[in-house]
Amino acid sequence: MKRPVAATVPEEQPGCGITASGLHFLAAEPRVAGLGAETTDLVKAVAGAWAGPSAPRVRLLPPVLPYAELDQQATSGLAFPIGVAEADLRPVVLDFATEPNFVVFGDAECGKSSFLRALATSIVNRFSPEQARVILVDYRRSLIGTIETAHLIGYGTAAPHTTELIESAAGYLQGRLPGPEVTPAELRSRSWWTGPELFVLVDDYDLVAGGPSNPLWALEEHLPHARDVGLHLVLARRSGGAGRTSYEPIIQRLRELSTAGLVMSGAPEEGPLVDQVKAGPLPPGRGRLVTRREAYAWCSWPTCRPGDGVRDRHRAVRENR
Numbered sequence: 001m002k003r004p005v006a007a008t009v010p011e012e013q014p015g016c017g018i019t020a021s022g023l024h025f026l027a028a029e030p031r032v033a034g035l036g037a038e039t040t041d042l043v044k045a046v047a048g049a050w051a052g053p054s055a056p057r058v059r060l061l062p063p064v065l066p067y068a069e070l071d072q073q074a075t076s077g078l079a080f081p082i083g084v085a086e087a088d089l090r091p092v093v094l095d096f097a098t099e100p101n102f103v104v105f106g107d108a109e110c111g112k113s114s115f116l117r118a119l120a121t122s123i124v125n126r127f128s129p130e131q132a133r134v135i136l137v138d139y140r141r142s143l144i145g146t147i148e149t150a151h152l153i154g155y156g157t158a159a160p161h162t163t164e165l166i167e168s169a170a171g172y173l174q175g176r177l178p179g180p181e182v183t184p185a186e187l188r189s190r191s192w193w194t195g196p197e198l199f200v201l202v203d204d205y206d207l208v209a210g211g212p213s214n215p216l217w218a219l220e221e222h223l224p225h226a227r228d229v230g231l232h233l234v235l236a237r238r239s240g241g242a243g244r245t246s247y248e249p250i251i252q253r254l255r256e257l258s259t260a261g262l263v264m265s266g267a268p269e270e271g272p273l274v275d276q277v278k279a280g281p282l283p284p285g286r287g288r289l290v291t292r293r294e295a296y297a298w299c300s301w302p303t304c305r306p307g308d309g310v311r312d313r314h315r316a317v318r319e320n321r
């Protein structure tokens with residue numbers, strides 16, 4: 001709207017405004033004689049007088065979604081249910097076969113670690129250690145106890161050990177790079193190597209990248225062909241200061257590769273965090289999922305306590321079910 005025209009709208013007169021073309025308007029107030037001034041009074045009176053069938057209630061995202069309510073059987077392979085969508089309350093699936101890497105941005109206490117815990121739990125529940133291995137990089141130890149099986153090949157809580165872990169993993173992935181003898185058909189089916197998928201889950205990435213050298217550096221060269229070598233890098237980062245990390249090499253490379261991500265609660269002033277999506281205030285466990293396929297979808301994902309689900313699975317294995 002044009003500022004000079006907007007300035008002419010009378011103050012303290014409810015209902016006054018200007019239209020997009022700069023004309024003044026006065027909004028009519030829906031009020032029935034004999035009823036209170038509140039809109040809710042009108043709505044109540046109308047609802048009370050209506051004897052026919054009522055419209056179905058608008059279904060909203062639940063405030064809390066227990067991890068056990070996610071139907072893990074509905075998908076297979078690298079496609080994991082991560083939450084439910086606002087549009088239809090159906091499961092939101094993240095397919096690491098098509099979107100090999102993933103980023104999560106959000107302010108303090110918005111549920112970043114909880115997201116990583118739920119993902120780690122799903123990986124461990126679905127795959128054997130021969131099929132999938134996980135490296136956790138978690139300087140604040142928020143994910144401790146999440147994986148207690150042979151799936152976990154390393155837990156980096158400080159730079160020197162993390163660097164060692166990542167360099168060793170990167171060296172291992174080097175052996176999976178396709179040579180000139182690999183045919184296009186083999187490339188498509190990824191049949192020139194066998195072994196576990198490697199998930200590198202990094203919490204509080206701002207702390208990890210904040211040191212003098214980035215312990216994840218060795219993975220950078222594998223990011224463009226992550227799918228081919230079975231690598232999945234999942235970074236969770238504070239959204240505060242995220243705009244300034246555009247030049248940080250790992251984030252920059254992930255951006256160039258149009259990596260999918262979740263934008264959780266945060267300040268819009270940080271600018272676009274994943275593709276063109278900026279953060280805004282949201283309750284914990286809510287965010288916007290940005291993928292090439294889904295475009296932008298609101299979704300909610302489960303809370304996950306350490307060990308959720310894994311224990312049940314172990315019990316089932318013990319009891320031979």
Ligand SMILES: Nc1ncnc2c1ncn2[C@@H]1O[C@H](COP(=O)(O)OP(=O)(O)OP(=O)(O)O)[C@@H](O)[C@H]1O
Pocket residue numbers: 063064065106107108109110111112113114115142284285286301302303304
């Ligand atoms: N999916 C969720 N649904 C509802 N509430 C959640 C969800 N995830 C987390 N929470 C709530 O938010 C709190 C913070 O969760 P979490 O530690 O995962 O957030 P965080 O973003 O990792 O926080 P920090 O900034 O401290 O690292 C939890 O104690 C929980 O109460």
Ligand SMILES: [Mg+2]
Pocket residue numbers: 112113114142203204
């Ligand atoms: Mg956390």
